Amino acid sequence: MKVLKGIGYALALPVILVLIWWASTLGETNFFVPTPGVLAEKFAETWFGERILSDVLPSIGRLIVGVVSAIIIGIVAGLLIGSFKWLRDLTEPVLEFFRAIPPPVLVPVLMLLMGITDGMKVVVIISGCVWPVLLNTIEGVRAIDGVLSDSAHTYGIGGWARVKYLVLPSAGPQIMAGVRQCLSIGLILMVISEMFASSSGLGFTIVQFQRSFAIPEMWSGIVVLGLIGVAMSFIFQFTERRILRWYHGLREVENAA
Amino acid sequence: MQPDTTPAPAGKTLPANEAMLSVRGMKKVYKTDGGDIEAVRNLTFDLRAGELACLVGPSGSGKTTLLKCIAGLMAPTEGEVLLNGTKVVGPPKKMAVVFQEYGRSLFPWMRVRENVELPLKNQGVPKAERDRLVDDALEAVGLAHVPQSYPWQLSGGMQQRVAIARAVAYQPEVLLMDEPFAAVDAQTRADLEDLIRTVWKKLGVTVLFVTHDIDESVYLGQRVIILSSSPTVIQEDLDIDLPDERDQLNTRALPRFTELRHHVYEQIQLAKAGHRPAAATQA
Ligand SMILES: Nc1ncnc2c1ncn2[C@@H]1O[C@H](COP(=O)(O)OP(=O)(O)OP(=O)(O)O)[C@@H](O)[C@H]1O
Numbered sequence A: 001m002k003v004l005k006g007i008g009y010a011l012a013l014p015v016i017l018v019l020i021w022w023a024s025t026l027g028e029t030n031f032f033v034p035t036p037g038v039l040a041e042k043f044a045e046t047w048f049g050e051r052i053l054s055d056v057l058p059s060i061g062r063l064i065v066g067v068v069s070a071i072i073i074g075i076v077a078g079l080l081i082g083s084f085k086w087l088r089d090l091t092e093p094v095l096e097f098f099r100a101i102p103p104p105v106l107v108p109v110l111m112l113l114m115g116i117t118d119g120m121k122v123v124v125i126i127s128g129c130v131w132p133v134l135l136n137t138i139e140g141v142r143a144i145d146g147v148l149s150d151s152a153h154t155y156g157i158g159g160w161a162r163v164k165y166l167v168l169p170s171a172g173p174q175i176m177a178g179v180r181q182c183l184s185i186g187l188i189l190m191v192i193s194e195m196f197a198s199s200s201g202l203g204f205t206i207v208q209f210q211r212s213f214a215i216p217e218m219w220s221g222i223v224v225l226g227l228i229g230v231a232m233s234f235i236f237q238f239t240e241r242r243i244l245r246w247y248h249g250l251r252e253v254e255n256a257a
Numbered sequence B: 001m002q003p004d005t006t007p008a009p010a011g012k013t014l015p016a017n018e019a020m021l022s023v024r025g026m027k028k029v030y031k032t033d034g035g036d037i038e039a040v041r042n043l044t045f046d047l048r049a050g051e052l053a054c055l056v057g058p059s060g061s062g063k064t065t066l067l068k069c070i071a072g073l074m075a076p077t078e079g080e081v082l083l084n085g086t087k088v089v090g091p092p093k094k095m096a097v098v099f100q101e102y103g104r105s106l107f108p109w110m111r112v113r114e115n116v117e118l119p120l121k122n123q124g125v126p127k128a129e130r131d132r133l134v135d136d137a138l139e140a141v142g143l144a145h146v147p148q149s150y151p152w153q154l155s156g157g158m159q160q161r162v163a164i165a166r167a168v169a170y171q172p173e174v175l176l177m178d179e180p181f182a183a184v185d186a187q188t189r190a191d192l193e194d195l196i197r198t199v200w201k202k203l204g205v206t207v208l209f210v211t212h213d214i215d216e217s218v219y220l221g222q223r224v225i226i227l228s229s230s231p232t233v234i235q236e237d238l239d240i241d242l243p244d245e246r247d248q249l250n251t252r253a254l255p256r257f258t259e260l261r262h263h264v265y266e267q268i269q270l271a272k273a274g275h276r277p278a279a280a281t282q283a
Protein backbone atom coordinates (compact mmCIF):
# COMPACT_ATOMS: atom_id res chain seq x y z
CA MET A 1 0.00 0.00 0.00
CA LYS A 2 2.73 2.38 1.01
CA VAL A 3 4.71 1.44 -2.08
CA LEU A 4 1.70 2.04 -4.34
CA LYS A 5 1.16 5.41 -2.75
CA GLY A 6 4.81 6.29 -3.32
CA ILE A 7 4.61 5.30 -6.97
CA GLY A 8 1.40 7.28 -7.33
CA TYR A 9 3.05 10.40 -5.97
CA ALA A 10 6.10 9.94 -8.18
CA LEU A 11 4.05 9.52 -11.35
CA ALA A 12 1.26 12.03 -10.73
CA LEU A 13 3.08 15.14 -11.87
CA PRO A 14 4.65 13.61 -15.02
CA VAL A 15 1.22 12.34 -16.06
CA ILE A 16 -0.35 15.75 -15.51
CA LEU A 17 2.44 17.44 -17.49
CA VAL A 18 1.99 15.06 -20.40
CA LEU A 19 -1.76 15.71 -20.34
CA ILE A 20 -1.21 19.47 -20.43
CA TRP A 21 1.27 19.03 -23.25
CA TRP A 22 -1.20 16.84 -25.14
CA ALA A 23 -4.06 19.30 -24.66
CA SER A 24 -2.02 22.32 -25.70
CA THR A 25 -0.66 20.70 -28.85
CA LEU A 26 -4.04 19.48 -30.09
CA GLY A 27 -4.23 20.62 -33.68
CA GLU A 28 -0.67 21.96 -33.50
CA THR A 29 0.88 22.44 -36.92
CA ASN A 30 4.26 23.93 -36.01
CA PHE A 31 6.88 21.53 -37.29
CA PHE A 32 9.23 22.18 -34.35
CA VAL A 33 6.67 21.32 -31.66
CA PRO A 34 5.99 17.60 -31.47
CA THR A 35 2.80 16.11 -30.05
CA PRO A 36 3.03 13.37 -27.40
CA GLY A 37 1.69 10.78 -29.80
CA VAL A 38 4.25 11.48 -32.50
CA LEU A 39 7.05 11.69 -30.00
CA ALA A 40 6.18 8.34 -28.41
CA GLU A 41 6.01 6.75 -31.81
CA LYS A 42 9.37 8.20 -32.89
CA PHE A 43 10.86 7.31 -29.55
CA ALA A 44 10.16 3.62 -29.98
CA GLU A 45 11.13 3.68 -33.62
CA THR A 46 14.35 5.58 -33.06
CA TRP A 47 15.73 3.99 -29.96
CA PHE A 48 14.41 0.45 -29.68
CA GLY A 49 16.48 -0.69 -32.63
CA GLU A 50 20.14 -1.10 -33.22
CA ARG A 51 20.77 2.45 -31.91
CA ILE A 52 20.63 0.98 -28.44
CA LEU A 53 23.73 -1.02 -29.21
CA SER A 54 25.48 1.45 -31.46
CA ASP A 55 24.81 4.71 -29.63
CA VAL A 56 22.98 4.50 -26.32
CA LEU A 57 24.87 1.75 -24.53
CA PRO A 58 28.34 2.94 -25.58
CA SER A 59 27.49 6.41 -24.32
CA ILE A 60 26.19 5.05 -21.04
CA GLY A 61 29.25 2.85 -20.78
CA ARG A 62 31.59 5.81 -21.18
CA LEU A 63 29.53 7.78 -18.72
CA ILE A 64 29.79 5.02 -16.12
CA VAL A 65 33.51 4.49 -16.62
CA GLY A 66 34.14 8.24 -16.48
CA VAL A 67 32.01 8.89 -13.42
CA VAL A 68 33.27 5.86 -11.48
CA SER A 69 36.90 6.73 -12.24
CA ALA A 70 36.30 10.33 -11.24
CA ILE A 71 34.75 9.20 -7.94
CA ILE A 72 37.60 6.84 -7.16
CA ILE A 73 40.31 9.32 -8.14
CA GLY A 74 38.53 12.10 -6.25
CA ILE A 75 38.16 10.09 -3.05
CA VAL A 76 41.67 8.64 -3.03
CA ALA A 77 43.35 11.95 -3.85
CA GLY A 78 41.03 13.77 -1.46
CA LEU A 79 41.92 11.40 1.39
CA LEU A 80 45.62 12.00 0.80
CA ILE A 81 45.40 15.75 0.32
CA GLY A 82 43.01 16.15 3.24
CA SER A 83 45.22 14.11 5.56
CA PHE A 84 48.54 15.82 4.97
CA LYS A 85 48.91 19.54 5.38
CA TRP A 86 52.11 19.72 3.32
CA LEU A 87 50.36 17.99 0.43
CA ARG A 88 47.54 20.50 0.71
CA ASP A 89 49.91 23.45 0.62
CA LEU A 90 51.68 21.89 -2.31
CA THR A 91 48.65 21.11 -4.45
CA GLU A 92 46.26 23.93 -3.62
CA PRO A 93 47.33 26.47 -6.29
CA VAL A 94 47.57 23.79 -8.97
CA LEU A 95 44.15 22.41 -8.12
CA GLU A 96 42.59 25.85 -8.28
CA PHE A 97 44.15 26.32 -11.70
CA PHE A 98 42.88 23.08 -13.18
CA ARG A 99 39.50 23.42 -11.60
CA ALA A 100 39.05 26.78 -13.31
CA ILE A 101 39.41 25.28 -16.78
CA PRO A 102 35.99 24.50 -18.26
CA PRO A 103 36.20 20.85 -19.42
CA PRO A 104 34.53 21.48 -22.85
CA VAL A 105 37.56 23.52 -23.96
CA LEU A 106 39.64 20.43 -23.37
CA VAL A 107 37.76 18.47 -26.01
CA PRO A 108 39.68 19.81 -29.06
CA VAL A 109 42.99 19.57 -27.22
CA LEU A 110 42.40 16.02 -26.07
CA MET A 111 41.14 15.13 -29.54
CA LEU A 112 44.49 16.17 -30.96
CA LEU A 113 46.41 14.33 -28.30
CA MET A 114 44.37 11.15 -28.01
CA GLY A 115 42.37 11.06 -31.22
CA ILE A 116 38.60 10.67 -31.32
CA THR A 117 38.57 7.66 -29.06
CA ASP A 118 36.56 6.33 -26.16
CA GLY A 119 39.54 7.17 -24.00
CA MET A 120 39.37 10.83 -24.97
CA LYS A 121 35.67 11.03 -24.12
CA VAL A 122 36.17 9.32 -20.79
CA VAL A 123 39.00 11.71 -19.96
CA VAL A 124 36.75 14.67 -20.74
CA ILE A 125 34.12 13.30 -18.35
CA ILE A 126 36.71 12.65 -15.64
CA SER A 127 38.28 16.07 -16.02
CA GLY A 128 35.00 17.72 -15.14
CA CYS A 129 33.57 15.23 -12.63
CA VAL A 130 36.56 14.80 -10.40
CA TRP A 131 36.48 18.27 -8.83
CA PRO A 132 33.36 18.18 -6.73
CA VAL A 133 34.32 14.76 -5.35
CA LEU A 134 37.91 15.80 -4.72
CA LEU A 135 37.18 19.11 -3.06
CA ASN A 136 34.35 17.72 -0.94
CA THR A 137 36.50 14.81 0.19
CA ILE A 138 39.30 17.16 1.21
CA GLU A 139 36.84 19.27 3.20
CA GLY A 140 35.25 16.20 4.75
CA VAL A 141 38.59 14.78 5.84
CA ARG A 142 39.66 18.07 7.35
CA ALA A 143 36.42 18.42 9.30
CA ILE A 144 36.86 15.21 11.31
CA ASP A 145 35.95 15.79 14.92
CA GLY A 146 38.99 16.22 17.16
CA VAL A 147 37.59 14.21 20.06
CA LEU A 148 36.62 11.36 17.77
CA SER A 149 40.05 11.42 16.23
CA ASP A 150 41.64 11.37 19.70
CA SER A 151 39.44 8.43 20.69
CA ALA A 152 40.55 6.44 17.67
CA HIS A 153 44.15 7.41 18.34
CA THR A 154 44.13 6.29 21.98
CA TYR A 155 42.65 2.93 21.02
CA GLY A 156 45.47 2.39 18.58
CA ILE A 157 43.30 2.71 15.49
CA GLY A 158 45.71 3.96 12.85
CA GLY A 159 46.71 3.46 9.25
CA TRP A 160 44.18 1.73 7.05
CA ALA A 161 41.86 0.99 10.00
CA ARG A 162 41.67 4.70 10.69
CA VAL A 163 40.68 5.39 7.09
CA LYS A 164 38.10 2.64 7.09
CA TYR A 165 36.49 3.20 10.48
CA LEU A 166 37.00 6.92 11.01
CA VAL A 167 37.98 9.01 8.00
CA LEU A 168 35.76 7.58 5.26
CA PRO A 169 32.53 7.35 7.26
CA SER A 170 33.13 10.73 8.84
CA ALA A 171 33.69 12.39 5.47
CA GLY A 172 30.88 10.31 3.95
CA PRO A 173 28.15 12.97 3.92
CA GLN A 174 30.45 15.48 2.23
CA ILE A 175 31.73 12.92 -0.25
CA MET A 176 28.20 11.96 -1.22
CA ALA A 177 27.34 15.61 -1.80
CA GLY A 178 30.29 15.75 -4.17
CA VAL A 179 29.21 12.56 -5.93
CA ARG A 180 25.77 14.01 -6.53
CA GLN A 181 27.25 17.01 -8.35
CA CYS A 182 29.64 14.72 -10.17
CA LEU A 183 26.75 12.74 -11.67
CA SER A 184 25.01 15.70 -13.24
CA ILE A 185 28.24 17.15 -14.61
CA GLY A 186 29.02 13.69 -16.01
CA LEU A 187 25.85 13.56 -18.06
CA ILE A 188 26.48 17.00 -19.54
CA LEU A 189 30.05 16.14 -20.43
CA MET A 190 29.03 12.81 -21.92
CA VAL A 191 26.93 14.71 -24.44
CA ILE A 192 29.50 17.43 -25.06
CA SER A 193 32.33 14.96 -25.60
CA GLU A 194 30.32 13.40 -28.43
CA MET A 195 29.27 16.59 -30.13
CA PHE A 196 32.58 17.36 -31.80
CA ALA A 197 33.74 15.22 -34.66
CA SER A 198 32.23 12.02 -33.32
CA SER A 199 30.53 9.38 -35.37
CA SER A 200 28.42 7.66 -32.74
CA GLY A 201 26.90 8.14 -29.32
CA LEU A 202 23.86 9.85 -27.91
CA GLY A 203 25.22 13.37 -28.17
CA PHE A 204 26.33 12.78 -31.74
CA THR A 205 22.96 11.31 -32.71
CA ILE A 206 20.98 14.19 -31.23
CA VAL A 207 23.11 16.76 -33.03
CA GLN A 208 22.78 14.73 -36.20
CA PHE A 209 18.97 14.75 -35.97
CA GLN A 210 19.01 18.45 -35.32
CA ARG A 211 21.10 19.15 -38.40
CA SER A 212 18.89 17.01 -40.60
CA PHE A 213 15.71 18.63 -39.21
CA ALA A 214 14.46 15.32 -37.77
CA ILE A 215 12.84 17.30 -34.99
CA PRO A 216 10.67 14.64 -33.30
CA GLU A 217 13.67 12.28 -33.32
CA MET A 218 15.79 15.01 -31.78
CA TRP A 219 13.23 15.54 -29.06
CA SER A 220 13.08 11.81 -28.38
CA GLY A 221 16.85 11.86 -27.91
CA ILE A 222 16.49 14.59 -25.34
CA VAL A 223 13.91 12.41 -23.59
CA VAL A 224 16.47 9.58 -23.50
CA LEU A 225 18.95 11.92 -21.79
CA GLY A 226 16.31 12.93 -19.28
CA LEU A 227 15.52 9.31 -18.53
CA ILE A 228 19.19 8.50 -17.99
CA GLY A 229 19.38 11.43 -15.59
CA VAL A 230 16.36 10.20 -13.64
CA ALA A 231 17.78 6.68 -13.47
CA MET A 232 21.12 7.98 -12.16
CA SER A 233 19.39 10.08 -9.58
CA PHE A 234 17.36 7.09 -8.36
CA ILE A 235 20.42 4.89 -8.10
CA PHE A 236 22.24 7.65 -6.28
CA GLN A 237 19.45 8.22 -3.78
CA PHE A 238 19.06 4.53 -3.14
CA THR A 239 22.78 4.11 -2.46
CA GLU A 240 23.07 7.27 -0.45
CA ARG A 241 20.19 6.30 1.85
CA ARG A 242 21.93 3.03 2.46
CA ILE A 243 25.43 4.32 3.09
CA LEU A 244 24.36 7.36 5.11
CA ARG A 245 21.50 5.84 7.04
CA TRP A 246 23.23 6.80 10.28
CA TYR A 247 23.65 10.38 9.10
CA HIS A 248 20.01 10.90 8.22
CA GLY A 249 18.98 9.37 11.52
CA LEU A 250 21.37 11.60 13.41
CA ARG A 251 20.11 14.68 11.58
CA GLU A 252 16.53 13.77 12.40
CA VAL A 253 17.37 13.44 16.09
CA GLU A 254 19.26 16.74 16.06
CA ASN A 255 16.44 18.54 14.29
CA ALA A 256 13.87 17.16 16.68
CA ALA A 257 15.86 18.37 19.69
CA MET B 1 59.48 35.31 29.34
CA GLN B 2 60.96 35.47 32.82
CA PRO B 3 62.53 32.26 34.05
CA ASP B 4 60.37 30.30 36.42
CA THR B 5 62.54 29.55 39.41
CA THR B 6 59.84 28.59 41.87
CA PRO B 7 60.31 25.09 43.23
CA ALA B 8 57.50 22.79 42.20
CA PRO B 9 55.07 22.02 44.97
CA ALA B 10 55.23 18.36 44.17
CA GLY B 11 52.66 15.69 44.44
CA LYS B 12 53.72 12.36 45.88
CA THR B 13 56.54 10.64 44.07
CA LEU B 14 57.86 7.11 44.26
CA PRO B 15 61.17 5.39 43.55
CA ALA B 16 61.44 4.88 39.80
CA ASN B 17 60.84 1.12 39.90
CA GLU B 18 57.59 1.41 41.86
CA ALA B 19 55.87 4.01 39.71
CA MET B 20 53.49 2.99 36.98
CA LEU B 21 52.87 6.49 35.73
CA SER B 22 55.14 9.44 36.39
CA VAL B 23 54.45 13.05 35.58
CA ARG B 24 57.66 15.07 35.87
CA GLY B 25 57.76 18.86 35.85
CA MET B 26 55.01 19.03 33.29
CA LYS B 27 54.23 22.40 31.78
CA LYS B 28 51.91 23.07 28.89
CA VAL B 29 51.60 26.33 27.02
CA TYR B 30 49.09 26.56 24.18
CA LYS B 31 50.34 28.72 21.34
CA THR B 32 47.35 30.51 19.84
CA ASP B 33 46.80 33.45 17.54
CA GLY B 34 45.69 35.44 20.55
CA GLY B 35 48.97 34.79 22.37
CA ASP B 36 50.27 32.05 24.60
CA ILE B 37 48.00 30.40 27.14
CA GLU B 38 49.75 28.71 30.03
CA ALA B 39 47.34 25.92 30.90
CA VAL B 40 49.62 24.03 33.27
CA ARG B 41 52.67 25.48 34.98
CA ASN B 42 54.39 22.66 36.79
CA LEU B 43 53.03 19.27 37.79
CA THR B 44 54.92 16.39 39.33
CA PHE B 45 53.40 13.24 40.76
CA ASP B 46 53.50 9.44 40.49
CA LEU B 47 50.85 6.77 40.39
CA ARG B 48 51.61 3.33 41.75
CA ALA B 49 50.50 0.36 39.70
CA GLY B 50 46.92 -0.42 40.59
CA GLU B 51 46.28 2.88 42.30
CA LEU B 52 43.02 4.80 41.99
CA ALA B 53 43.63 8.53 42.18
CA CYS B 54 41.16 11.35 41.70
CA LEU B 55 42.07 14.71 40.27
CA VAL B 56 40.01 17.75 41.23
CA GLY B 57 40.50 21.37 40.39
CA PRO B 58 38.60 24.47 39.34
CA SER B 59 37.25 24.69 35.82
CA GLY B 60 39.97 25.72 33.40
CA SER B 61 42.75 24.54 35.68
CA GLY B 62 44.13 22.25 33.01
CA LYS B 63 42.78 18.84 34.01
CA THR B 64 41.90 17.88 30.45
CA THR B 65 45.24 19.25 29.28
CA LEU B 66 47.07 17.05 31.79
CA LEU B 67 45.11 13.98 30.74
CA LYS B 68 45.81 14.57 27.06
CA CYS B 69 49.52 14.85 27.75
CA ILE B 70 49.47 11.64 29.79
CA ALA B 71 47.55 9.92 27.00
CA GLY B 72 50.23 10.92 24.50
CA LEU B 73 47.83 13.01 22.45
CA MET B 74 49.86 16.19 23.00
CA ALA B 75 53.46 16.78 23.92
CA PRO B 76 54.03 18.81 27.08
CA THR B 77 55.90 22.06 26.55
CA GLU B 78 58.30 21.12 29.32
CA GLY B 79 58.80 18.05 31.46
CA GLU B 80 57.75 14.54 30.61
CA VAL B 81 55.37 11.71 31.24
CA LEU B 82 56.74 8.22 31.90
CA LEU B 83 54.79 5.00 31.71
CA ASN B 84 56.62 2.09 33.31
CA GLY B 85 59.78 4.14 33.03
CA THR B 86 59.38 4.77 29.30
CA LYS B 87 58.74 8.26 28.03
CA VAL B 88 55.29 8.68 26.50
CA VAL B 89 55.54 10.08 22.99
CA GLY B 90 52.31 8.77 21.49
CA PRO B 91 49.19 6.99 22.73
CA PRO B 92 50.54 3.97 24.66
CA LYS B 93 49.04 0.54 24.18
CA LYS B 94 47.04 -0.66 27.15
CA MET B 95 45.83 2.81 28.01
CA ALA B 96 42.20 3.82 27.62
CA VAL B 97 40.72 7.30 27.90
CA VAL B 98 37.12 8.27 28.57
CA PHE B 99 36.70 11.80 27.28
CA GLN B 100 34.69 14.62 28.79
CA GLU B 101 32.79 15.22 25.53
CA TYR B 102 30.88 11.94 25.54
CA GLY B 103 28.72 13.02 22.60
CA ARG B 104 31.74 13.30 20.35
CA SER B 105 33.77 10.30 21.38
CA LEU B 106 31.60 7.52 19.94
CA PHE B 107 31.41 6.70 16.24
CA PRO B 108 27.93 7.80 15.15
CA TRP B 109 27.99 5.44 12.15
CA MET B 110 28.42 2.38 14.36
CA ARG B 111 25.96 0.71 16.62
CA VAL B 112 26.63 0.55 20.35
CA ARG B 113 28.02 -2.95 20.17
CA GLU B 114 30.29 -2.16 17.23
CA ASN B 115 31.61 0.88 19.06
CA VAL B 116 32.59 -1.19 22.07
CA GLU B 117 33.98 -3.95 19.91
CA LEU B 118 36.06 -1.87 17.52
CA PRO B 119 39.23 -1.40 19.60
CA LEU B 120 39.30 -5.15 20.33
CA LYS B 121 38.71 -6.04 16.72
CA ASN B 122 41.46 -3.68 15.69
CA GLN B 123 43.81 -5.45 18.09
CA GLY B 124 42.96 -8.81 16.57
CA VAL B 125 41.24 -10.27 19.63
CA PRO B 126 39.47 -13.51 18.52
CA LYS B 127 35.74 -13.24 17.93
CA ALA B 128 34.62 -15.46 20.79
CA GLU B 129 36.66 -13.61 23.37
CA ARG B 130 35.64 -10.29 21.89
CA ASP B 131 31.98 -11.18 22.22
CA ARG B 132 32.46 -12.18 25.82
CA LEU B 133 34.33 -8.98 26.73
CA VAL B 134 31.79 -6.78 24.96
CA ASP B 135 28.83 -8.56 26.57
CA ASP B 136 30.39 -8.31 30.01
CA ALA B 137 31.21 -4.64 29.59
CA LEU B 138 27.75 -3.71 28.33
CA GLU B 139 26.19 -5.74 31.10
CA ALA B 140 28.37 -4.00 33.67
CA VAL B 141 27.27 -0.51 32.64
CA GLY B 142 23.65 -1.64 32.45
CA LEU B 143 23.31 -1.33 28.69
CA ALA B 144 22.94 -4.97 27.70
CA HIS B 145 19.53 -4.15 26.19
CA VAL B 146 20.60 -1.61 23.56
CA PRO B 147 23.51 -3.17 21.61
CA GLN B 148 21.84 -2.51 18.26
CA SER B 149 21.04 1.14 18.86
CA TYR B 150 23.10 3.95 17.43
CA PRO B 151 24.78 6.21 20.02
CA TRP B 152 22.72 9.22 18.96
CA GLN B 153 19.56 7.32 19.78
CA LEU B 154 20.63 7.22 23.42
CA SER B 155 20.54 9.81 26.18
CA GLY B 156 23.73 11.63 27.15
CA GLY B 157 24.24 9.48 30.22
CA MET B 158 23.78 6.30 28.24
CA GLN B 159 26.28 7.47 25.65
CA GLN B 160 28.83 8.09 28.35
CA ARG B 161 28.19 4.59 29.69
CA VAL B 162 28.90 3.19 26.22
CA ALA B 163 32.21 5.06 26.25
CA ILE B 164 32.96 3.56 29.67
CA ALA B 165 32.01 0.09 28.44
CA ARG B 166 34.36 0.52 25.50
CA ALA B 167 37.21 1.44 27.87
CA VAL B 168 36.43 -1.45 30.23
CA ALA B 169 36.17 -4.04 27.45
CA TYR B 170 39.58 -2.91 26.19
CA GLN B 171 41.13 -4.15 29.48
CA PRO B 172 43.66 -1.36 29.81
CA GLU B 173 46.45 -1.19 32.36
CA VAL B 174 45.89 2.52 32.79
CA LEU B 175 42.48 4.13 32.62
CA LEU B 176 42.10 7.89 32.35
CA MET B 177 38.64 9.35 32.86
CA ASP B 178 37.73 12.98 32.30
CA GLU B 179 34.61 13.92 34.25
CA PRO B 180 32.84 10.86 32.95
CA PHE B 181 29.70 11.20 35.06
CA ALA B 182 28.89 14.84 34.43
CA ALA B 183 25.84 14.00 32.30
CA VAL B 184 24.49 11.15 34.41
CA ASP B 185 21.62 11.27 36.89
CA ALA B 186 22.38 10.84 40.59
CA GLN B 187 21.25 7.21 40.88
CA THR B 188 23.14 6.05 37.80
CA ARG B 189 26.09 8.05 38.95
CA ALA B 190 26.22 6.17 42.25
CA ASP B 191 25.97 2.87 40.37
CA LEU B 192 28.74 3.86 38.00
CA GLU B 193 30.98 4.97 40.85
CA ASP B 194 30.65 1.54 42.34
CA LEU B 195 31.21 0.02 38.90
CA ILE B 196 34.48 1.89 38.56
CA ARG B 197 35.64 0.61 41.92
CA THR B 198 34.59 -2.94 41.03
CA VAL B 199 36.34 -2.86 37.67
CA TRP B 200 39.38 -1.29 39.24
CA LYS B 201 39.62 -4.07 41.80
CA LYS B 202 38.89 -6.82 39.32
CA LEU B 203 41.31 -5.73 36.61
CA GLY B 204 43.92 -4.21 38.91
CA VAL B 205 43.97 -1.25 36.56
CA THR B 206 45.63 2.06 37.45
CA VAL B 207 42.99 4.78 37.33
CA LEU B 208 43.27 8.55 37.13
CA PHE B 209 39.80 9.97 37.53
CA VAL B 210 39.08 13.64 36.90
CA THR B 211 35.98 15.06 38.53
CA HIS B 212 34.37 18.31 39.56
CA ASP B 213 32.52 16.60 42.34
CA ILE B 214 34.29 16.72 45.69
CA ASP B 215 32.17 13.99 47.29
CA GLU B 216 32.83 11.78 44.32
CA SER B 217 36.58 12.29 44.52
CA VAL B 218 36.67 11.37 48.20
CA TYR B 219 34.32 8.42 47.79
CA LEU B 220 36.16 6.95 44.82
CA GLY B 221 39.81 7.65 45.34
CA GLN B 222 42.61 6.23 47.42
CA ARG B 223 44.11 9.60 46.89
CA VAL B 224 42.89 13.01 45.76
CA ILE B 225 45.18 15.34 43.84
CA ILE B 226 43.94 18.91 44.08
CA LEU B 227 45.03 21.35 41.40
CA SER B 228 45.33 25.07 41.95
CA SER B 229 43.66 27.50 39.61
CA SER B 230 45.62 28.65 36.59
CA PRO B 231 48.66 28.86 36.31
CA THR B 232 48.29 25.37 37.57
CA VAL B 233 50.38 23.60 40.16
CA ILE B 234 49.45 20.91 42.64
CA GLN B 235 47.62 22.47 45.55
CA GLU B 236 47.63 19.33 47.62
CA ASP B 237 48.10 15.61 47.26
CA LEU B 238 45.86 14.02 49.84
CA ASP B 239 45.63 10.39 50.97
CA ILE B 240 42.11 9.13 51.49
CA ASP B 241 42.33 6.90 54.53
CA LEU B 242 38.84 5.47 54.28
CA PRO B 243 38.28 1.71 54.53
CA ASP B 244 38.84 -0.13 51.28
CA GLU B 245 35.31 -1.54 51.18
CA ARG B 246 33.19 1.41 50.17
CA ASP B 247 29.48 1.64 50.24
CA GLN B 248 27.32 4.49 49.03
CA LEU B 249 25.40 4.80 52.29
CA ASN B 250 27.81 3.79 55.02
CA THR B 251 31.03 5.25 53.67
CA ARG B 252 29.42 8.58 53.02
CA ALA B 253 28.05 8.56 56.57
CA LEU B 254 31.48 8.12 58.18
CA PRO B 255 32.75 11.09 60.20
CA ARG B 256 36.11 10.72 58.43
CA PHE B 257 34.38 11.05 55.06
CA THR B 258 32.89 14.33 56.16
CA GLU B 259 36.25 15.56 57.43
CA LEU B 260 37.98 14.68 54.19
CA ARG B 261 35.40 16.26 51.95
CA HIS B 262 35.47 19.32 54.17
CA HIS B 263 39.21 19.50 53.71
CA VAL B 264 39.08 19.10 49.94
CA TYR B 265 36.31 21.66 49.75
CA GLU B 266 38.40 24.20 51.65
CA GLN B 267 41.40 23.61 49.46
CA ILE B 268 39.35 24.12 46.33
CA GLN B 269 37.87 27.31 47.69
CA LEU B 270 41.40 28.50 48.43
CA ALA B 271 42.48 27.50 44.94
CA LYS B 272 39.60 29.41 43.42
CA ALA B 273 40.45 32.44 45.51
CA GLY B 274 43.89 32.34 43.93
CA HIS B 275 45.75 31.11 47.01
CA ARG B 276 48.97 29.33 46.04
CA PRO B 277 50.45 26.42 47.97
CA ALA B 278 53.35 27.47 50.20
CA ALA B 279 56.11 26.07 48.01
CA ALA B 280 54.87 27.91 44.95
CA THR B 281 54.76 31.33 46.59
CA GLN B 282 58.27 31.37 48.01
CA ALA B 283 60.55 32.56 45.26
N1 LIG C 1 43.41 23.67 22.33
C1 LIG C 1 43.57 24.74 23.15
N2 LIG C 1 44.09 25.88 22.67
C2 LIG C 1 44.27 26.95 23.48
N3 LIG C 1 43.95 26.97 24.78
C3 LIG C 1 43.43 25.85 25.32
C4 LIG C 1 43.20 24.68 24.54
N4 LIG C 1 42.67 23.73 25.33
C5 LIG C 1 42.57 24.28 26.54
N5 LIG C 1 43.02 25.56 26.56
C6 LIG C 1 43.09 26.46 27.71
O1 LIG C 1 43.84 25.82 28.71
C7 LIG C 1 43.25 26.00 29.98
C8 LIG C 1 42.97 24.67 30.63
O2 LIG C 1 41.98 23.98 29.88
P1 LIG C 1 41.48 22.54 30.23
O3 LIG C 1 40.45 22.17 29.25
O4 LIG C 1 42.64 21.64 30.36
O5 LIG C 1 40.81 22.77 31.66
P2 LIG C 1 39.94 21.78 32.55
O6 LIG C 1 40.53 21.76 33.89
O7 LIG C 1 39.78 20.48 31.86
O8 LIG C 1 38.54 22.53 32.61
P3 LIG C 1 37.07 21.92 32.80
O9 LIG C 1 36.97 21.49 34.22
O10 LIG C 1 36.17 23.04 32.50
O11 LIG C 1 36.95 20.78 31.84
C9 LIG C 1 42.03 26.86 29.76
O12 LIG C 1 42.39 28.20 30.03
C10 LIG C 1 41.74 26.71 28.29
O13 LIG C 1 41.17 27.88 27.78
Ligand SMILES: [Mg+2]
Pocket: B063, B064, B065, B100, B178
Ligand atom coordinates in the same frame (compact mmCIF):
# COMPACT_ATOMS: atom_id res chain seq x y z
MG1 LIG D 1 38.20 19.42 31.08
